[in-house]
Amino acid sequence: MGSMLQSTWLDGRLVSSNTGLELEMMSVWNSVDPAIVQLICQECGISYVIADQGFTVVRGGGAVTTLASEGDAIIGRSLLSLFPELIGSEDMLFGILMGEQPRLDLKHINRTASDGSTRYITLSVLPCWRETAVTGLLVVATDASEQGRYAQALNQQRNELRLQHSNLSETNAHLDFLLRHYVPMEVADALLDERLVSQPGGELRQVSVLFADLRGYTRAAEQWSPSKTMEVLNAYLDVASNAVAAVGGTIVQFMGDAVMALFNAPNDQPDHAWRAVRAGLNIQKMAEMHRFDGGADLPPLHFGVGINTGHAVVGNTGARWRYDYTAVGDTTNVAFRISTVARAREVWIGPTTLELLPGCVEAVPIEPMHFKGKEEPIVVYRAISVDKDAEVGENGTVDAVTGSRSCSAV
Amino acid sequence: MGQFREEIQRDTRSGLQFGASVPMGLNVLYGRSELTVFPTCFRKVCLLGDIAVGKTSLARRFVNGVFDVAYQSSIGLKVSRKAIHFPGVCGMRELMLLLWDLAGDEGFESQVNHLHGAAGAVLVYDLTRPETLAALRDLSEALFRVSPEAKLVLAANKRDLVEEQHLNLHYVETVAASLGASYYLTSARTGAGVDALFLHLAQLLVAST
Numbered sequence: 001m002g003s004m005l006q007s008t009w010l011d012g013r014l015v016s017s018n019t020g021l022e023l024e025m026m027s028v029w030n031s032v033d034p035a036i037v038q039l040i041c042q043e044c045g046i047s048y049v050i051a052d053q054g055f056t057v058v059r060g061g062g063a064v065t066t067l068a069s070e071g072d073a074i075i076g077r078s079l080l081s082l083f084p085e086l087i088g089s090e091d092m093l094f095g096i097l098m099g100e101q102p103r104l105d106l107k108h109i110n111r112t113a114s115d116g117s118t119r120y121i122t123l124s125v126l127p128c129w130r131e132t133a134v135t136g137l138l139v140v141a142t143d144a145s146e147q148g149r150y151a152q153a154l155n156q157q158r159n160e161l162r163l164q165h166s167n168l169s170e171t172n173a174h175l176d177f178l179l180r181h182y183v184p185m186e187v188a189d190a191l192l193d194e195r196l197v198s199q200p201g202g203e204l205r206q207v208s209v210l211f212a213d214l215r216g217y218t219r220a221a222e223q224w225s226p227s228k229t230m231e232v233l234n235a236y237l238d239v240a241s242n243a244v245a246a247v248g249g250t251i252v253q254f255m256g257d258a259v260m261a262l263f264n265a266p267n268d269q270p271d272h273a274w275r276a277v278r279a280g281l282n283i284q285k286m287a288e289m290h291r292f293d294g295g296a297d298l299p300p301l302h303f304g305v306g307i308n309t310g311h312a313v314v315g316n317t318g319a320r321w322r323y324d325y326t327a328v329g330d331t332t333n334v335a336f337r338i339s340t341v342a343r344a345r346e347v348w349i350g351p352t353t354l355e356l357l358p359g360c361v362e363a364v365p366i367e368p369m370h371f372k373g374k375e376e377p378i379v380v381y382r383a384i385s386v387d388k389d390a391e392v393g394e395n396g397t398v399d400a401v402t403g404s405r406s407c408s409a410v
Numbered sequence: 411m412g413q414f415r416e417e418i419q420r421d422t423r424s425g426l427q428f429g430a431s432v433p434m435g436l437n438v439l440y441g442r443s444e445l446t447v448f449p450t451c452f453r454k455v456c457l458l459g460d461i462a463v464g465k466t467s468l469a470r471r472f473v474n475g476v477f478d479v480a481y482q483s484s485i486g487l488k489v490s491r492k493a494i495h496f497p498g499v500c501g502m503r504e505l506m507l508l509l510w511d512l513a514g515d516e517g518f519e520s521q522v523n524h525l526h527g528a529a530g531a532v533l534v535y536d537l538t539r540p541e542t543l544a545a546l547r548d549l550s551e552a553l554f555r556v557s558p559e560a561k562l563v564l565a566a567n568k569r570d571l572v573e574e575q576h577l578n579l580h581y582v583e584t585v586a587a588s589l590g591a592s593y594y595l596t597s598a599r600t601g602a603g604v605d606a607l608f609l610h611l612a613q614l615l616v617a618s619t
Binding site: 084085087088089090091092106107108109110120148151152155156158159160162163166 | 453508513524
């Protein structure tokens with residue numbers, strides 16, 4: 001052991017990562033009892049091997065069980081068979097031999113013990129000096145199992161938190177998507193901002209209610225396949241919805257081939273009458289642009305639009321466990337009746353709606369209508385155009401900015 | 411090389427033989443006898459990817475044929491190996507794949523440090539967490555910086571947890587193409603696609619030898 005150990009370890013270095021202690025063995029190495037070194041290594045769970053330039057192990061010591069089982073010979077074995085983790089790093093090992101690389105470290109190498117538990121080994125490869133030349137490799141393996149287990153436990157908690165956070169974010173995004181696609185977006189925002197209470201009930205409020213009913217759809221649907229029926233319906237409902245949304249209206253219901261929209265609820269819109277008429281005219285214009293010809297024998301589809309303004313109870317109607325945001329009352333009923341009699345491609349409005357748009361809308365009166373449930377006939381008007389820009393007056397009336405009554409629609 | 415590849419293809423059709431898996435730790439710690447057939451070719455293959463994408467599960471499925479549903483985070487480095495035999499191929503009896511299972515959250519720099527000498531890599535991402543794709547580009551670039559000739563395969567893992575209608579194959583194909591890698595839909599739980607992935611990688615490694 002003496003001469004070989006002296007010449008190999010002269011000016012060598014012994015590193016222990018377990019204790020953080022770095023012992024520099026300089027020329028005093030010769031005076032240190034190797035047995036003490038062995039004892040220190042065993043106490044610290046350190047083992048070491050020295051390999052020659054052919055990667056053959058020529059010397060080993062310390063806590064040998066870190067490397068192999070008791071009794072197994074390590075002298076004469078290939079370094080790479082003892083430490084397969086070094087396979088593939090031969091160029092780096094040669095770099096250490098050539099003095100081009102100071103060291104190679106691999107932390108927390110997982111090894112499975114006979115009892116199935118995981119041990120963690122930290123590996124350091126250093127040059128082994130002999131006088132002024134590197135004659136081999138010193139490989140120090142430290143049993144860092146205790147540290148490793150703590151690190152693994154900490155890592156486990158941290159990763160589980162990260163995964164939970166990721167799952168929560170995904171769930172939230174999904175819920176938000178569902179909310180905004182099954183509930184009117186304005187209602188969803190109002191619920192999330194707590195401007196609306198998610199329970200049955202409502203408030204009395206002046207609103208403008210718009211119904212757009214697709215004429216000719218029922219007849220056309222008889223001749224189409226179910227998928228085509230759905231495709232056509234969705235296309236027209238999309239047109240109507242976009243026209244309403246463009247002026248800030250709220251789509252509250254799709255009822256087969258009809259759409260119901262509210263203005264001035266849930267958000268405050270003093271110019272709700274103007275918005276509703278503008279939405280109705282835009283529906284007609286956009287439907288014309290996106291007209292779908294269902295077939296040579298079928299007429300193209302068009303909307304009949306009815307609008308009425310007045311007070312209604314606006315809020316959540318339905319059962320305790322399931323409700324819709326909508327407006328109920330006479331104002332809504334009349335708006336619906338108007339939409340059922342309005343001619344295709346036309347927008348018919350109620351008298352209150354017109355009263356709120358003095359000098360801003362071009363409209364012609366239709367003969368008085370007798371609606372079901374109403375004792376008195378109602379004068380309905382056909383809206384032809386509405387001023388693009390308008391100002392809201394004190395009583396909610398909307399006046400044209402230009403003062404002209406005849407302005408083209410959007 | 412043409413005859414060599416032809417041999418591989420013929421063997422592929424008939425089914426390549428997988429050598430007996432040798433648990434790395436046991437063999438080294440307790441000095442059991444080395445493989446009776448000394449491998450003639452070792453190849454280091456790194457498994458790279460974000461946390462909890464299934465790197466360890468893929469390695470265990472391929473090497474040991476087992477799967478543990480419980481999530482156990484990895485730290486450091488696990489090296490396991492599996493032999494793939496190419497009988498009848500001149501000059502080679504066995505390809506020993508050394509699978510380096512690197513912890514996904516060791517930090518980018520740490521994973522990069524372990525890439526030296528890698529002949530190939532399996533880039534793993536979780537089909538149920540599309541955000542885990544983001545890290546793969548940087549990792550592949552880092553791999554090519556230290557091993558320009560490395561072969562890549564993309565594992566879109568946890569296929570068993572994704573319903574058919576939610577599977578965005580176009581996105582997977584786009585990412586794989588941008589990485590210059592083939593991709594496999596894998597499930598470490600069921601084993602689907604796992605052997606095929608590693609076999610394909612092995613073929614790429616052999617072809618480049």
